[in-house]
Amino acid sequence: MPSQIEYTAVIRSPPDTVDDAHDFLTSVWGELPDVSAADRMALETVLSELVTNVIQSNPHREVQCDVTLKVAPDALRLETSDTGDQVENLPTATAEMPDDIAEHGRGLALIRLLVDDLTYRHEGSQNVWRILRTRASA
Amino acid sequence: MTSFQVDEVRAGVSVIRVEGRLNMVAAPELRDVVAQAVASGRTRLVVDLSGVEFMDSSGLGALIGALKTTRQAGGDLRIASPGEQVTMVLQLSNVDRILKPYRSSDDAFTD
Numbered sequence: 001m002p003s004q005i006e007y008t009a010v011i012r013s014p015p016d017t018v019d020d021a022h023d024f025l026t027s028v029w030g031e032l033p034d035v036s037a038a039d040r041m042a043l044e045t046v047l048s049e050l051v052t053n054v055i056q057s058n059p060h061r062e063v064q065c066d067v068t069l070k071v072a073p074d075a076l077r078l079e080t081s082d083t084g085d086q087v088e089n090l091p092t093a094t095a096e097m098p099d100d101i102a103e104h105g106r107g108l109a110l111i112r113l114l115v116d117d118l119t120y121r122h123e124g125s126q127n128v129w130r131i132l133r134t135r136a137s138a
Numbered sequence: 139m140t141s142f143q144v145d146e147v148r149a150g151v152s153v154i155r156v157e158g159r160l161n162m163v164a165a166p167e168l169r170d171v172v173a174q175a176v177a178s179g180r181t182r183l184v185v186d187l188s189g190v191e192f193m194d195s196s197g198l199g200a201l202i203g204a205l206k207t208t209r210q211a212g213g214d215l216r217i218a219s220p221g222e223q224v225t226m227v228l229q230l231s232n233v234d235r236i237l238k239p240y241r242s243s244d245d246a247f248t249d
Contacts, residue, residue, distance in 0.1 A: 018162045022192065041223040048194040052162045100236045101206070103199040110195055113230045 004072040005032075011065040013055045021051040021067060028069060035071070036136045042114040043069070043076055043133065049107040050080045050129055058084040076133045081126045090120060140164035142171045144180075152180040153243045157189035160197030160224075168197070172204035172215070181213025184246040187239075188219035198233050205237060216246035 009024035025044050029035060047067065054065050065082040095112035098105040112118060117132040140158030147153050152175055158164060168185075175183060185201065187193070201217065208215040218240040220228060228234040240246040 019159065022159065022161070037222065041226055044192060045194055045223070045227060048161055048192070052194065052196055055162065097232055100232065101202055103203050104195075106195040106198055106231050106233075110227065110230055 004070055007069045007071070009067045011051060011067060013063055013065070018048055018051045018055065021047050021065075024067060025069070028071075032071060035076070038136050039076060039133060043078060046111050046114055046131055046133075047078060047080070049111050050078075053107055054080065054082045054084050054127070057087070072135075074135055076135060077130065078133075079128065079130045081123075081128045083125070084127060086122050087120060087127050140167065142167060144171065144175055146180065147184075147243070150180075151182045151184065151247050153184045153186050155186040155189060155243075158191065160187075160190050160193040160200065162194075162196040165196040165200035168200045169203050169207075172207055176207050176211045176213065181208050181211040182247060183208055183213065183215045184240075184243040185215065185217045186219055186243045187217055187224050188221065190221065190224055193220075193224045193227050195227075195231070198227065198231055201237055202233065216240055218243040218246045 007024075007028045009021065011021050022044060025047060029040055051065055054063055063082055063084045065080050068079045070077040095109045097109050111131065115131040115133045119130045121128045140156065140160065140163070143155045145153050145155070154171060154175070156168065160168065172183060183204070185204070205215045217237050219242055220239045225239065228237070228239060
């Protein structure tokens with residue numbers, strides 16, 4: 001058994017949507033029956049939020065988002081690298097939810113609650129988000 | 139593909155049964171379905187989430203927008219039967235404080 005398995009997908013929007021990113025993870029889980037339901041739900045939620053942010057932040061142009069999932073016995077690492085506008089006004093490091101009746105602004109807070117580490121870097125001309133989630137069953 | 143089915147289950151209460159994912163793709167459709175229901179006089183709505191395999195913050199935003207739409211028309215919106223992932227997202231986001239999940243759509247307007 002290799003210590004780490006890597007899976008990749010390329011999302012080009014349009015025409016791809018957040019559903020294509022989700023379908024990628026669903027197909028990966030099919031090959032990895034030992035990933036717990038909690039870890040699957042967390043990663044699906046995190047990726048959906050990340051890709052939604054990329055698409056919504058670049059509404060009037062094509063954007064490419066490369067997705068990499070690295071599965072190790074003790075951790076899941078997800079990376080997205082996108083060609084969208086550089087992310088500015090990064091929210092603070094806390095995981096604060098907006099007001100109860102707000103209709104936006106929960107995505108990044110949800111991500112923070114589901115991962116053990118989250119980093120953002122602008123590398124080259126790409127926005128790179130990396131998350132680490134320690135596996136429950138490690 | 140996410141689908142929406144609206145049924146008037148008893149006088150004044152309609153159930154919107156959602157099947158599929160409630161994400162950035164489907165959330166605007168839910169907002170539209172609710173807006174149309176309210177426009178046609180159906181202001182007491184239950185969103186049955188039992189068929190929703192996945193929801194993210196876009197889905198949460200649509201539910202809250204739908205809640206406001208019904209209340210502005212003098213009605214209300216309740217949610218019922220969320221699965222495991224949907225329950226996780228409702229709890230982490232604290233949205234379950236304003237949209238309390240009912241066990242079934244039959245229970246949602248009994249109080």
